[in-house]
Amino acid sequence: MSSLRGPTTYDLEPPRHPSLKINSKEPFNAEPPLSALVASYITPEEFFYKRNHGPIPVLENPDTFLLEIGGLVPHSQYLSLEFIRKLHKHSVTATLQCAGNRRTAMSEKRAVKGVGWGAAAIGNAIWSGARLSDVLELVGIPQNTAATLNGGKHVEFVSVDVCKEEKGGPYKASIPLMQATNREADVLLAYEMNGKELNRDHGFPLRVVVPGVIGARSVKWLRAIYVLAEECQGFFMQRDYKMFPPSVDWDNVDWPTRRPLMDFPVQCTICSPEEGTSLKPRSKVTVRGYAVSGGGRGIERVDVSIDGGHTWLEANRSQLQQRPYISDDDGKRDKWAWVLWDLSVELSPPMDIIVKAIDSSANVQPENVETIWNLRGVLNNSWHRIHIEASHRKEIQSNL
Incomplete structure (x- = not known):
């Protein structure tokens, strides 16, 4: 029996950075200041958003940890942490984003249910561990398999945490078997984050x-992996993290009519300056932010407007390379990671700054949040706008 367990109380929570904005204490959900996101291409663990559905699990003895691999597989196995660490180590630079990122802006238009995230429920890290496709080969499932001989088509991940949504049961989610067995999809069983052992907030061990893919599918505190004929039937796959049109509310929602969310859409946010900043006329400012798109699609362009969207300026884009990374054909892009962007402009407030991004598949962010409003407040990727105030501070005149 594994010594990884999910507590039922919040008495054993790990320490957190004091600058985090806490959106809920129990369970603990928090995001960093926006400015922290553009301070570094790789997000430090302490500034990586914390998303939880229950108390943080505890591993009492790493030597007794066992990961179950079962379901519709030729050979079920239990793998120790030591064994997993001896498999070929693979590293991926990847951005994880909560599906509820920017939910607060959506709720300002019309009430939604969910944690009140700002625009910092996102982070970019170097993840290291064993490829899931390599682990599945150990139980008899070869690479690039869409279905097993006995009908397995999905891979379910089961945690040990205790979730009220699952009536005290564990968090679980699934992805298609073809994605799980595709080496190019880079799905990992990660035990390191940014070159260090995972901490408890981010899924240790x-x-x-x-x-x-939305962060809800990157299951933490992993206990078991099952190959199934159908996708996971848990709460977070069947009654949450689905996107409905604005006409659907809690009185007429029909959960089975929509598929679970997977890839996240193109997204772009201003991180600096922040909303409500006061500036003097003709201030020279460097506007900074992040842009990302799901499914391995890169960012083709980031457009910034300082005149209400009448005209647009193209921002500079960069990925500050840090090994190891995955390159696309031109060798200059981390396939799964965000880009940081910046643009130096002269501002004369009061005024708004607007930003939007276009990805490599020509997907464009929608202009208005009203067109994508949904009852759970997920996938708000409308144009990001911030207001800059005019500074009324009088200049002190010297009499000398």
Whole structure:
């Protein structure tokens, strides 16, 4: 029996950075200041958003940890942490984003249900561990398999945490078997984050990382992996993290009519200056932010407007290379990671700054949040706008 367990109380929570904005204490959900996101291409663990559905699990003895691999597989196995660490180590630079990122802006238009995230429920890290496709080969499932002989088509990940949504049961989610067995999809059983052992907030001792997909599928505190004929039937796959049109509310929602969310859409946010900043006329400012798209799609362009969207200026884009990374054909892009962007402009407030991004598949962010409003407040990727105030501070005149 594994010594990884999910507590039922919040008495054993790990320490957190004091600058985090806490959106809920129990369970603990928090995001960093926006400015922290553009301070570094790789997000430090302490500034990586914390998303939880229950108390943080505890591993009492790493030597007794066992990961179950079962379901519709030729050979079920239990793998120790030591064994997993001896498999070929693979590293991926990938951005994880909560599906509720920027939910607060959506709720300002019309009430939604969910944690009140700002625009910092996102982070970019170097994840290291064993490829899921390599682990599945150990139980008899070859690479690039869409279905097993006995009908397995999905891979379910089961945690040990205690979730009220699952009536005290564990968090679980699934992805298609073809994605799980595709080496190019870079799905990991990660035990390191940014070159260090995972900490408890981020899934110690083992978590799944599914690049390019909403964070809800990258299950933390992993206990078991099952190959199933159908996708996971848990709460977070069947009654949450689905996107409905604005006409659907809690009185007429029909959960089975929509598929679970997977890839996240193109997204772009201003991180500096922040909303409500006061500036003098003709201030020279460097506007900074992040842009990302799901499914391995890169960012083709970031456009910034300082005149209400009448005209647009193209921002500079960069990925500050840090090994190891995955390159696309031109060798200049981390496939699953965000880009940081900046643009130096002269501002004369009061005024708004607007930003939007276009990805490599020509997907464009929608202009208005009203067109994508949904009852759970997920996937708000409308144009990001911030207001800059005019500074009324009088200049002190010297009499000397």
